[in-house]
Ligand code: ADP
């Protein structure tokens with residue numbers, strides 16, 4: 001039988017059931033998996049002089065054994081091998097723990113090369129291993145991620161064995177011309193140099209090639225998916241009436257910003273075309289996304305089509321409904337709210353009207369597209385702050401015979417590198433400009449011991465009839481603790497501020513109706529202070545609130561702090577954000593400084609990504625950021641951009657789909673050209 005890179009690891013000698021299992025834990029099943037299990041770092045095995053070694057540094061020293069090795073046993077099954085090494089007339093001690101078998105290698109007068117950790121105070125090397133003197137070791141030895149079940153040295157041996165046996169089977173999936181153009185190392189040469197680097201320069205090139213290939217393949221995949229989505233015939237081409245749209249814009253109390261106009265145009269182009277819209281509108285808090293959504297709803301309405309508008313919470317749904325009603329005052333567009341707390345009778349009549357086409361836009365939570373909701377002519381779905389309207393929901397809709405255009409909106413400033421990876425299959429529109437006349441929010445960072453002083457400041461704001469938000473600490477581990485905290489905090493504020501001030505309480509465990517009641521009370525200024533968990537974070541709009549106090553601010557991500565801060569400064573009044581935090585390390589302090597100095601959500605999210613990584617970013621815990629082996633979307637942002645550019649270029653090239661030299665690459669990227677829908 002001929003050998004293939006997809007052979008199971010069991011073909012290698014020394015790989016029985018136990019090792020198969022151990023390798024499985026590392027996600028290694030085939031020879032290819034093994035050969036692409038790349039090291040995460042390298043040990044420097046260059047022989048060093050002893051003058052410039054730092055304490056605790058791991059180094060290789062070469063010299064002559066002054067004496068035979070002495071083995072001392074102590075305790076049960078513990079032992080120590082000691083000897084002295086003469087390194088150009090300087091004598092240092094060497095100690096190995098629990099490697100008695102090394103004793104026979106250590107003879108007086110013999111040349112030895114020892115890798116170990118330098119103990120500066122005792123001028124002694126704590127040995128890790130003895131290297132063959134002949135090893136012209138190019139200086140680097142690979143270190144792999146491993147588990148308890150398999151040793152580093154075993155892994156290295158297996159990889160070596162796999163390389164020797166399968167070297168000839170490694171085939172390049174990219175055409176030669178493309179490799180040249182992109183200056184990539186050949187696949188086999190890259191694999192070899194990742195494991196057994198010939199020189200430092202080879203290793204650098206190998207690493208660059210791995211990273212580029214990872215991004216490139218992913219972007220090809222995403223680009224292909226985008227193409228498929230766009231070319232899918234939704235049949236929901238919306239022939240809107242431009243005149244009515246213009247009238248609508250004229251009816252607004254403000255002129256759209258240049259960015260809003262651009263995004264409205266992008267959305268409208270999608271609506272009109274027979275290509276399906278799958279577009280993400282990103283705009284910082286307060287950049288005015290709602291009116292963009294309204295424009296899309298209105299456009300659909302002029303063509304007799306319906307919209308479903310989904311918000312993440314009932315409060316936000318209610319707020320969107322109110323905003324839309326206000327904007328559509330001078331139109332005939334009928335908007336209805338449908339949430340879990342809508343009364344049965346009302347719900348039934350809304351559902352009936354939806355099915356009959358008498359309701360033009362329904363606002364609600366995700367239930368809108370699930371249970372027995374029938375539409376007369378649903379052509380557009382808008383989701384606010386829900387990144388997860390995905391394959392399943394679309395399928396559910398398609399099964400009902402509708403395949404609407406989809407517009408995602410988010411105020412989460414997603415760094416570009418993250419958005420083109422996690423949301424690679426979407427088109428992205430950016431509202432990168434704020435409406436004129438906004439007063440920037442002043443942000444301060446204080447230590448908890450200055451609470452009293454801050455309370456005085458709050459009282460001054462309250463005396464001007466302004467309102468205040470207070471956010472209690474984020475306690476991810478325990479909802480109960482979080483609840484205790486927020487309740488205690490409410491009591492504290494009530495006591496400090498006195499009986500003339502009404503301090504309200506809002507948290508995630510409240511029933512929706514109660515939440516709404518509290519929000520309404522705050523909105524109408526019956527409550528002057530609102531102590532809350534982060535449930536209010538997105539979209540809530542109370543222009544009279546001018547102060548946002550955030551307790552234990554260092555527990556939040558920068559992007560999330562920015563979101564919370566965006567709850568104030570929504571009116572014409574000067575607003576403040578006060579962060580209370582006692583961060584431990586330098587990093588925490590730096591983060592607090594960054595947010596006090598920056599009001600640009602995108603800069604903050606870039607910082608967040610840099611400092612905490614994508615996994616931690618607010619809203620992205622379960623996002624679709626793939627696990628790249630080596631590539632890092634923050635660190636390798638420039639490579640990502642390059643790979644994306646090249647991928648898009650290639651996807652627009654007819655030859656890519658026809659020329660057999662690209663078939664390997666297409667296959668590697670999971671691109672099946674028989675699935676390309678044709679547009680008539
Ligand atoms: P977000 O992007 O955070 O959802 P909103 O759509 O809620 O922002 O808009 C925030 C506020 O800005 C609203 O009160 C809205 O009426 C107002 N607004 C939106 N666009 C403009 C504009 N071009 N000029 C002035 N105010 C605007």
Ligand code: MG
Pocket residue numbers: 289290539
């Ligand atoms: Mg909004």
